[in-house]
Amino acid sequence: MKAVAGDTAQCLSVRDLSVHYGGVQAVSSIGFSVEPGQSVGIIGANGAGKTSTLKALMGLVPRSGGTIHLGDKDLTRVRARDMVRHGIGYVPEGRHVFPGLPVEKNLLLGAYSRAWDAETHRQLEEIYALFPVLKEMRERLAGALSGGQQQMLAIGRALMTRPRLLVLDEPSMGLSPKLVGTILDVLLRLREEGLSLLLVEQNAKLTFGVTSHCVVMENGRVAVRGTSAELSHDPRVREVYLGL
């Protein structure tokens, strides 16, 4: 399973990241870093700017300011489609599988930036080992899968890019508690293998279970940051941001 994660000895560092939509500031000078092998969560209420932060990081929405580095590489001007070549795998919010293509094609497209060879197929088997249900469904169209299966497929596809850092946007959205448990298990396993994770979630239980550090966002800014253990016991965080 080790080969799913690529070379992990790189640290992601985001500084002063800002996003504007028209005249509205969605993200204001947010900064955070993900150390090699570390799992970091971004939590907060709806509309706090979590997804915008991830999209801006990936280059999928224009940034109005800020810098992004992975190790000593400056990714600030790297185009969205090239982020994957720098080892950043992305699982978009709402899964975004390719509905009209078979499951296996979806996974193979994760390896789009490399030649499809024996190594790719070996990697495919590793994804199937991680998500056996995808192997059963390999010939099915991705659009015919259940929400949980589509989420596994979206994670599998991102792993096929051989990321150093896996960026996940609300992987638990719309899933049953049992399936959230499955996703949690998978993320823990990936973390044990040394893959760095950046997780945006509304499900605080999942986030605190997987991550070591968290950033709490409010109105596009960092409201609180700390270790997941501290934050999960902070009564203010629990009440105001998480509604626990």
Added chain:
Amino acid sequence: MQDTLQTLVGGLSLGAVYALVAMGFSLVYRTMGLVNFAHADIAMIGAYTASTFYLTAKLPFAVAMVTAIVVTGAIGLVIERVLRPLENKDFDLMLIGTIGFGIVLQALAVLVWGTTGRAVPSPLHTAPLNLLGIRVRTYDLLVMAVAAIAVVALVFFLSRTKRGAAMQAVAMDHEAATAVGIDVGRSNALAFAVGAGLAALAGGLVGPMLYVDASLGGALGIKGFAAAMLGGFGSIQGAVVGGIAIGVLDSYAAGHFQGYSVLVTFLVFTAAIMIRPTGIFGERTVSRA
């Protein structure tokens, strides 16, 4: 019975041409979610280019066809490149842009080739075959064979190659396609170029069957568009089935209703679309949030 079969054979070759036009429409729609309204006029340019290289430059028919495909493929690339900035801003404008390019291409055809049009002689001079009492022109067989090869090649490209899978992925989800490293712009450009090549193939092949003039695009385009809709817009099998259906229908209508043949064809088409609005193989391949 003999007459019926004779009409069927005539309809099949014209249907093969409509299928090629429909495939081009569907390919661009399937990969970009865009109906390329310049498609019909690209087919007309293809017909003119092929006939010019065949008749004036005296090149072999096959070479003239390949040249026409390359020329129109380049036109497809230019159209996509010019319209690309509109894709993420206003998709409707992009659609209107393709209509504009259609008008430009028609005007260009009149400037280059004049208004009189031309008849293209068949490149095959062999006598018609006699199959069970039905006369089959060898050129009709050639058209059907070339169309069949084009269908197989396109299906192979889309279902078995990495680039083909990527092109379909782009249509289904821009963002996810970008996140796995697919260059959306390049994928769209390729779709436009291949679509234009298919249009040229249709235009070049139809030259010896119909009369080539600046209005050929309209005649070919409306039937090809109907074929794509009847089969299910975006579906390649649908384009083939729809093309043949329109071709055969056209051929029967021409035999039985003479002057009203186009009316009859489109009445039947309208009825079919009312019964099944998504077409025979209809599916929604593109969603734009």
